[in-house]
Amino acid sequence: MTDFMLFLPELFFILGALLFFIFSLRKTPNPAGYHRWAVVLAAAGLLVTVASSHQEGMLFFNCYRVDLFSQVFKVLMALGTIWVIFSSGELKGIDTRQHAEYYFLIFVCTLAMMMLVSSVELLTIYVSIELSSYSLYLLVPMRRGEERYFECGIKYFMIGVTASGLMLFGISLLFGVGHTTYVPQLIKVLPTVISQPAAIVGLVLALAGFFFKLAVFPFHIWAPDVYQGACNQVTTYIATVSKMAAAAMIIRFAGISGGASPAMIKLLIVLSIASMTFGNLVALIQKDIKRLLAYSSIAHAGYILIGILTLNSQGYAAAMYYAAAYLIMNYSVFMVIMKVADDGHNLQIKELAGLHKRSPLLAMTLMLGLFGLAGIPPTAGFTGKFLVFAAALGKGYLYLVIIGMVNATISLYYYLIVFKAAYLLKPVKEYPPVRVDFWTQFMSFALVIMSIYLGVFPDRFLSLTEAAARSLF
């Protein structure tokens, strides 16, 4: 019975997925009804996840560990899922016949990511990451109409399967040097054999699969096309929820080496610098706001990596804090995009012109989100960057912090371009009015308050992430 309780959040999402599978078999679609069902189920899923957040235990022959680390990430992912589903009220970007499948795949993907953060056995990790990727491979090309965006589906698929092939090869090498696929045992064995080339190659290749999900430098090529080509809600899901899972798994995997390998730390530093610099520089010239956010997400993956590559619990806690802050501020920006472009088209930056007159509340949410992403106090984004840089300084990576600061300054430029469009530019033509219902207003206020509260009073959440980071070891 207790085992059953440990697995409750996942069971709940399985239930949601099953329900939408049955809905998808019906001949006459009922989009409004599906949306109500999805909101209710996701809200209940969030409540269940929060309620089981303090559970601990092992499941399935010790392959599956429920601890504070995994539960914190599960709550964040359930939160992101309900936000995305909440914004899917008018899913204009997807054919009405496919709405049930859309919700089905969102539930399956969240389930897979929840299983991913709890897995402590390489096979379970591989199966869950594939399950979540397969759902996303199908969600990305689901967009209606737009012929020219269809190619992003095949690009995402090809880069994804290549990354997972590299990851599997890496896992096989880890099995070869460690003689086990059980992560807690690998943590003990690997530092003693890390000097072998096979061990370090295996670990780096195994990380490739997660780098793909987080869009870190050599595996970032999919991000701009997929962000631009997928429908707005799917992009939001990829940009928020799926990043959480990737960050969690990189934290868990980077710890395997036990900090005994300077080569690996050097590699992570190089990847982090390359991601930050590349993402920020290319974002400067973007016109399509989703494409801009894709390059900004590559840069943010670099900042998260700074926290992780310190390989101590302070850095992991900072990276977790940063991931949570990123979820909030990124969703703020995406919610505004989805509301302003509620017919599902791709929003250009110039279309935001005069937003502060059309909808002052959305303009404020956008401003707070952008300030957070740029790292301006008093938002959570500033505190997150501060914590990450402080953790890196504690380890003596001064040059890394300086490069990070320079990058944060560069990024300010393109976030301010979007800000300028919303507040200072006059619209060249009349845009349709933005409809803001009660729940959107509520969400806007909630996001603004969360972003500022986390930024000004980070202590409670930070102590939670620190406890979670300690439960890793």
Added chain:
Amino acid sequence: MNSLSTYLIISALLFSLGLLGILQRRNLIGMLISVELLLNAANLNFMAYNRFLAPDPVVGQVITLFVMGLAAAEAAIGLSIILALYRKMHSINIEAAQKMKG
């Protein structure tokens, strides 16, 4: 001949061929086959390590079975996306799908 290094060399060759195929092939089906080569290289590694280094318990063989199943699912998804692409673009050449830039 019946030694670990033989199998490891074969799997490394398979892996390199697969990677080369993905980078160099222009036909989507060809790329999909190259990805299967990558997965099979990993499978061969698992079997060889299982046979020579860690025979008990048979973790390597179990993983290989799982990977075979997942590879089939992956091929199904990939082929369905390729089919949909063919209906829209009348080509399965990757160069037909390179209009997004910037």
